[in-house]
Amino acid sequence: MTQVEVMKMSDNWVVQNLQNALETWNEKLAEIWQLITTTPQNFKGGGIWAVIVNINGAVQAIGLALLVLFFVVGMVRTCGSFSDVKKPEHAVKLFIRFALAKAGITYGMELMLALFNIVQGTIGTIMTAAGFTSAQQTTLPQEMIDTIESCGFFESIPLWAVTLIGGLFITVMSFLLIMTVYGRFFKLYMYTALAPIPLSTFAGEPSQNVGKSFIKSYCAVCLEGAVIVLACIIFSLFASSPPVVDPNAAAVTQVWSYIGELLFNMLVLVGAVRMSDRIIREMMGL
Numbered sequence: 670m671t672q673v674e675v676m677k678m679s680d681n682w683v684v685q686n687l688q689n690a691l692e693t694w695n696e697k698l699a700e701i702w703q704l705i706t707t708t709p710q711n712f713k714g715g716g717i718w719a720v721i722v723n724i725n726g727a728v729q730a731i732g733l734a735l736l737v738l739f740f741v742v743g744m745v746r747t748c749g750s751f752s753d754v755k756k757p758e759h760a761v762k763l764f765i766r767f768a769l770a771k772a773g774i775t776y777g778m779e780l781m782l783a784l785f786n787i788v789q790g791t792i793g794t795i796m797t798a799a800g801f802t803s804a805q806q807t808t809l810p811q812e813m814i815d816t817i818e819s820c821g822f823f824e825s826i827p828l829w830a831v832t833l834i835g836g837l838f839i840t841v842m843s844f845l846l847i848m849t850v851y852g853r854f855f856k857l858y859m860y861t862a863l864a865p866i867p868l869s870t871f872a873g874e875p876s877q878n879v880g881k882s883f884i885k886s887y888c889a890v891c892l893e894g895a896v897i898v899l900a901c902i903i904f905s906l907f908a909s910s911p912p913v914v915d916p917n918a919a920a921v922t923q924v925w926s927y928i929g930e931l932l933f934n935m936l937v938l939v940g941a942v943r944m945s946d947r948i949i950r951e952m953m954g955l
Contacts, residue, residue, distance in 0.1 A: 683817050683820075684809065684817050684818065684832075686832040686833055686836045687809050687835065687928075688809055689836065690836035690837075690839040690840050691807050691808065691809060691839065693843050694839050694842075694935070695806050695807055696843075697843040697844065697846055697847045698807075698846070698901065700847060701847060701850050701897065701901065702901065704850050704854070705792060705850070705894050705897060706789070706792070706793070708785070708789070709721075709854065709857050709858065709861065712854055717858060718858075721858050721861050722778070724862040725861060725862050725865065728862065728864075728865045729775070729865045732864075732866050732868060733771070733865075733869070735869040736767075736770055736774060739770075739870050739871075739872040739873035739876050740763075740767050740872035741873075742873050742876070743872060743873025743876060746873075746874070766871070766872060767872055769871065770868070770871040770872035771872075773868045773871055774865045774868050777864045777865060781860070781861055781864060781887060784887065784888060784891060785891050788891040788892055789894070791895055792894050792895050795895060795899060795902070796898060796902075799902045801901075805905035805908055807908045807931075810927075813924065813927055816920050816923055816924070817920065819920070820920050827921050828921055828924055831921065831924055831925055831928060832924065832928070835928035835931075838932055839935060842932075842936065845939055846938070846939050849897075849943050853890060853893050853894065853945075856890045857890055857891070860883075860886070864883075864887075867879055867882075868880055888953070889950055889953055890946070892949045892953075893945040893946055893949055896942075896949060900941035900942050900945070901938065901942075904935070907934045908934065
């Protein structure tokens with residue numbers, strides 16, 4: 670089927686219900702592929718990132734104040750007495766911890782962007798290895814169009830009801846899909862904006878687990894993109910083979926079978942994308 674034939678809209682109102690729903694689905698899926706390969710700096714023209722950078726700079730002052738607090742608390746808890754602090758090995762250890770924690774706050778954004786770029790490289794490798802550089806279009810098979818168009822007016826009424834319900838579900842799932850991907854960007858921005866606060870906990874040995882958890886959680890949010898890409902690739906492979914329907918069955922049965930299997934595949938994709946954070950956290954033991 671040529672691109673012109675795929676994009677051509679049928680005059681049949683039942684077929685139009687399905688074609689409009691699939692068009693919305695394809696648009697959202699294409700947008701997801703574009704968003705997955707977009708960096709936080711370029712998302713929505715970069716305006717949001719500029720604000721996040723300013724917030725991060727302002728929060729650094731709070732992070733540095735907390736840095737001193739966590740450092741003092743950690744020093745008191747890890748050193749039995751003030752005489753222990755005078756020992757060279759303790760003094761050097763405390764100095765290195767303080768310096769690294771301060772560097773983490775000062776250059777935390779650069780560190781987080783480096784981690785994000787590493788994950789983006791992984792996502793690009795997955796897409797290249799799978800041979801997918803863009804989303805695969807889900808189209809209504811010509812056999813299904815012919816079956817629907819061959820029905821009379823009264824036969825088309827139950828078909829219209831079936832396609833209306835199916836089209837509504839497809840539209841809702843497409844928006845749920847794109848909302849999840851947008852939610853990932855919101856989490857990336859929140860982690861970046863407030864990063865100096867959890868990173869300041871590295872200054873004290875008793876509180877450093879908070880900073881470690883923050884880094885792991887941020888990596889998990891970045892890796893959600895890899896799970897989303899894998900889910901879209903698997904769905905594209907499913908979509909490349911249209912659902913098999915019995916050509917001898919009634920038109921309503923054929924349409925219902927097609928929509929049922931199509932909705933199932935889409936539901937699996939939406940579920941995998943929405944559970945991407947849980948999948949990554951289970952993999953990383955968070």
